[in-house]
Amino acid sequence: GQSLEQPSEVTAVEGAIVQINCTYQTSGFYGLSWYQQHDGGAPTFLSYNALDGLEETGRFSSFLSRSDSYGYLLLQELQMKDSASYFCAAPTGSARQLTFGSGTQLTVLP
Amino acid sequence: KAGVTQTPRYLIKTRGQQVTLSCSPISGHRSVSWYQQTPGQGLQFLFEYFSETQRNKGNFPGRFSGRQFSNSRSEMNVSTLELGDSALYLCASSLEGDGEYGYTFGSGTRLTVV
Numbered sequence: 001g002q003s004l005e006q007p008s009e010v011t012a013v014e015g016a017i018v019q020i021n022c023t024y025q026t027s028g029f030y031g032l033s034w035y036q037q038h039d040g041g042a043p044t045f046l047s048y049n050a051l052d053g054l055e056e057t058g059r060f061s062s063f064l065s066r067s068d069s070y071g072y073l074l075l076q077e078l079q080m081k082d083s084a085s086y087f088c089a090a091p092t093g094s095a096r097q098l099t100f101g102s103g104t105q106l107t108v109l110p
Numbered sequence: 111k112a113g114v115t116q117t118p119r120y121l122i123k124t125r126g127q128q129v130t131l132s133c134s135p136i137s138g139h140r141s142v143s144w145y146q147q148t149p150g151q152g153l154q155f156l157f158e159y160f161s162e163t164q165r166n167k168g169n170f171p172g173r174f175s176g177r178q179f180s181n182s183r184s185e186m187n188v189s190t191l192e193l194g195d196s197a198l199y200l201c202a203s204s205l206e207g208d209g210e211y212g213y214t215f216g217s218g219t220r221l222t223v224v
Contacts, residue, residue: 033212042114042200043153045212087153097143097166098202098213100153 002026002092004101011107012078020073020104022088030096032064032071033089037103043087046073075106083108112137114203114216122222128189131219135182135203141165142184143213144176147198156199159184160207191223 004024012018022032031050035043049055049064049071061074075082088101115134123129135142144156155168159178176186182203188195198220202213 042215042217043202043213044215048212089153093166096207097155097158097168099155100145102152 002090002099004088004090004099006086006088006101006104008102009105009107011109013109014078014080016078017074017076018078018106020075020086020088020106022071022073022101024069024071024088024090024101026090026092026099028092029066029069030091032062033091033098034060034062034073035087035089035100036084037087038084046086078108080108080110082106114201114214116199116201116216116219118219119217120220120222122224123191125191125193125223127191128187129191129221130185130187131199131201131221133184133186133201133203133216135184135201136214139203139205139214140182141204141207142178142182143202143204143207144184144186145200145202146170147200147218148196153200156186158207165207188221193223196221196223 006022033048034046037043047062054063059076064071085103085105087103089098092099117132141160143158145153147153158166162178173189178184198218200218202215204213
């Protein structure tokens with residue numbers, strides 16, 4: 001089966017750095033994606049790591065270690081607007097459909 | 111370019127009824143996937159259509175079905191609605207259905223079954 005585990009909640013203050021971890025167990029691993037979803041909104045694609053290492057996109061970075069079946073999303077210089085749910089997801093199966101983790105609710109405090 | 115459009119945004123139905131939801135993908139995208147999102151179960155994959163063919167199906171009962179038209183627009187249908195079907199139904203489009211390059215999600219249809 002496929003499973004991705006991530007913490008349910010994380011709280012941090014504005015301007016800080018926060019890391020959201022994701023551990024996975026999937027058959028046929030291709031890579032790890034991250035999505036952001038604000039309350040009532042659509043999930044939006046943030047990043048994808050196919051290879052080990054760090055990918056940086058502005059204030060957001062994502063890391064993957066295939067040997068550890070582990071990845072994380074790093075958010076720097078937190079802003080209030082970063083308060084949202086963050087999902088890790090992995091393409092699984094022959095059609096590479098996304099299996100999502102249960103999501104991490106990030107709350108940014110002033 | 112226009113995003114993924116889902117209609118209607120909100121829907122209230124009675125147990126036992128059926129419902130049809132619509133999704134128009136980004137122009138040129140041939141893959142449409144459907145997800146059910148609930149607070150307890152998170153985002154769960156329903157099915158994926160590619161070039162009018164169902165290519166993959168999640169672990170949902172046969173009451174959940176879908177189809178895709180030649181213009182890539184997709185519909186999903188839920189028959190004999192149950193209270194537990196209350197959820198946000200999201201569709202996502204991509205060029206070829208390769209999840210690694212990112213899906214574009216619609217804003218969803220919020221279905222409430224009473």
